[in-house]
Amino acid sequence: MQLDALKALAAADRRIVDLFAKDATRAGSFSASTGDLLFDYSKTQIDEDVRAALLQLCEDAGLATRRDAMFAGKKINETEGRAVLHTALRNLDGGPVDVDGQDVMPGVLDTLHRMRVFAEEVRGGAIAGAGGSFTDVVNIGIGGSDLGPVMATHALATYHDGPRVHYVSNVDGAHIADTLRPLDPARTLVIVASKTFTTIETMTNARTARAWMSEGGGDPSRQFAAVSSALDKTQAFGIPEAHVFGFADWVGGRYSVWGPVGLPVMIAVGSNAFDAFLRGGQAMDLHFRSADWVENMPVMLALVGIWHRQVLGCTSRAVLPYDQRLLRLPAYLQQLEMESNGKSVAMDGSSLAVPSGPVVWGEPGTNGQHAFYQLIHQGTDVIPCEFMVAAEGHEPELTHHHRLLLANCLAQSEALMRGRSLGEARELMAEKGLDGDELDRQARHRVFPGNRPSTTLIYPKLTPFVLGQIIALYEHRVFVEGVLLGINSFDQWGVELGKELANSLGPVVDGVASADGKDGSTAALVAYALKHRN
Numbered sequence: 171m172q173l174d175a176l177k178a179l180a181a182a183d184r185r186i187v188d189l190f191a192k193d194a195t196r197a198g199s200f201s202a203s204t205g206d207l208l209f210d211y212s213k214t215q216i217d218e219d220v221r222a223a224l225l226q227l228c229e230d231a232g233l234a235t236r237r238d239a240m241f242a243g244k245k246i247n248e249t250e251g252r253a254v255l256h257t258a259l260r261n262l263d264g265g266p267v268d269v270d271g272q273d274v275m276p277g278v279l280d281t282l283h284r285m286r287v288f289a290e291e292v293r294g295g296a297i298a299g300a301g302g303s304f305t306d307v308v309n310i311g312i313g314g315s316d317l318g319p320v321m322a323t324h325a326l327a328t329y330h331d332g333p334r335v336h337y338v339s340n341v342d343g344a345h346i347a348d349t350l351r352p353l354d355p356a357r358t359l360v361i362v363a364s365k366t367f368t369t370i371e372t373m374t375n376a377r378t379a380r381a382w383m384s385e386g387g388g389d390p391s392r393q394f395a396a397v398s399s400a401l402d403k404t405q406a407f408g409i410p411e412a413h414v415f416g417f418a419d420w421v422g423g424r425y426s427v428w429g430p431v432g433l434p435v436m437i438a439v440g441s442n443a444f445d446a447f448l449r450g451g452q453a454m455d456l457h458f459r460s461a462d463w464v465e466n467m468p469v470m471l472a473l474v475g476i477w478h479r480q481v482l483g484c485t486s487r488a489v490l491p492y493d494q495r496l497l498r499l500p501a502y503l504q505q506l507e508m509e510s511n512g513k514s515v516a517m518d519g520s521s522l523a524v525p526s527g528p529v530v531w532g533e534p535g536t537n538g539q540h541a542f543y544q545l546i547h548q549g550t551d552v553i554p555c556e557f558m559v560a561a562e563g564h565e566p567e568l569t570h571h572h573r574l575l576l577a578n579c580l581a582q583s584e585a586l587m588r589g590r591s592l593g594e595a596r597e598l599m600a601e602k603g604l605d606g607d608e609l610d611r612q613a614r615h616r617v618f619p620g621n622r623p624s625t626t627l628i629y630p631k632l633t634p635f636v637l638g639q640i641i642a643l644y645e646h647r648v649f650v651e652g653v654l655l656g657i658n659s660f661d662q663w664g665v666e667l668g669k670e671l672a673n674s675l676g677p678v679v680d681g682v683a684s685a686d687g688k689d690g691s692t693a694a695l696v697a698y699a700l701k702h703r704n
């Protein structure tokens with residue numbers, strides 16, 4: 171990635187307020203829209219010259235060719251020799267998609283049909299537990315087999331008219347114990363979601379749930395379902411074939427909510443609402459494939475990210491949804507972005523010559539305002555903020571809440587941009603009756619540097635269709651950033667070493683193998699744990 175031109179542009183002192191003073195209509199030209207979404211990046215230091223240089227990066231990296239290769243089912247996940255086709259899962263009425271000369275769409279649509287039938291039968295009571303229709307569904311999975319459906323279930327809470335849905339991910343027994351305690355084992359459906367069906371956390375929780383169900387009068391032979399691409403293993407676990415929903419290796423875990431991994435969401439909100447979610451994703455795909463780069467929302471979101479991380483050197487970005495039901499979106503995006511682009515090796519095996527993707531974090535507004543925004547406004551690090559907000563909420567009787575929410579969201583981006591100068595702070599202190607050294611001292615604490623960049627994604631209302639658009643938007647953003655960085659966004663070798671070491675430490679913490687050969691710290695911590703447990 172050639173950043174010299176951009177770094178030269180970044181060296182110039184560029185205040186966002188001055189950009190607005192020069193061009194009051196800047197919001198119109200430094201934004202992208204599709205359907206009913208508007209992405210405003212005018213409150214950044216990006217001007218015409220910067221944008222032109224950023225857009226050049228797309229040409230240099232051959233973005234169009236890479237994008238088309240992904241949609242065409244080429245094996246762009248080169249380190250695993252796999253195609254990357256989560257987009258096929260939402261290609262509801264699109265054309266054929268070939269992998270190795272075979273159209274995958276009949277299989278995708280067949281599985282989707284089976285999911286719809288299963289979900290509606292669970293919702294309607296035709297598929298039931300030993301004690302009657304299902305009151306609760308427990309999804310057991312972790313990472314991509316958990317975060318997507320958890321996020322979407324929260325996001326679509328107003329559409330939730332099916333059984334209660336719970337998620338267990340952590341191998342910490344507290345998670346499954348606390349989740350199962352209030353449930354009726356004879357009226358609970360357990361979905362084991364694991365692409366590999368080997369993940370230790372998920373398989374441990376699945377066995378615990380199976381024992382709980384058997385001991386409590388439930389019937390695991392009819393109350394378990396599985397979502398996996400390892401059909402031999404789901405069979406070995408004893409899950410009936412009719413309750414198994416497979417997906418191919420060309421769907422990455424963190425991109426999998428659109429297919430069978432989304433089954434608990436479909437049970438919660440129904441197959442029509444789930445269809446609308448898929449259609450939202452598909453609409454964003456069409457936009458990504460056809461819009462010019464400068465109007466292309468995922469591309470511009472990615473270029474803003476590249477500008478902040480690669481050019482300005484910001485090490486993190488905050489995702490700040492002013493939408494309570496998106497409370498799990500930051501966690502979802504952490505996996506999507508950090509597992510995809512947190513790499514220091516380029517696709518060709520060479521060391522990455524530029525920084526990897528940034529740390530992604532966040533919390534819903536307005537809560538964050540009363541917690542960590544202090545640092546965002548006055549800390550020494552610049553943290554680009556990505557605000558999200560709906561024009562209206564789902565609570566017609568509480569519109570005054572929503573207006574306050576929206577006002578707060580807009581106020582934050584304005585405050586970050588404008589800041590407050592020492593002169594303004596001094597005036598404030600003078601109005602309060604201070605003078606002399608005390609006025610100076612107090613004023614200094616009230617200075618906001620301003621010129622802190624943010625973007626805002628605004629949408630009409632958090633419907634299933636809008637949610638689908640937002641998630642696909644971020645998926646494509648990750649893809650574009652990965653292409654520009656020259657990395658493979660679709661593998662995750664960095665999680666392997668910890669898994670291997672956890673397996674080797676299992677017998678050591680069980681007390682049946684010695685800690686010899688382990689480092690002194692690990693051995694001492696094991697010794698402490700063995701000494702302090704019953």
Ligand code: F6P
Binds near residue numbers: 368
């Ligand atoms: O921790 C890495 C990872 O492989 C993720 O990429 C994945 O989403 C998660 O584990 C769960 O994997 P599985 O669905 O195979 O259980």
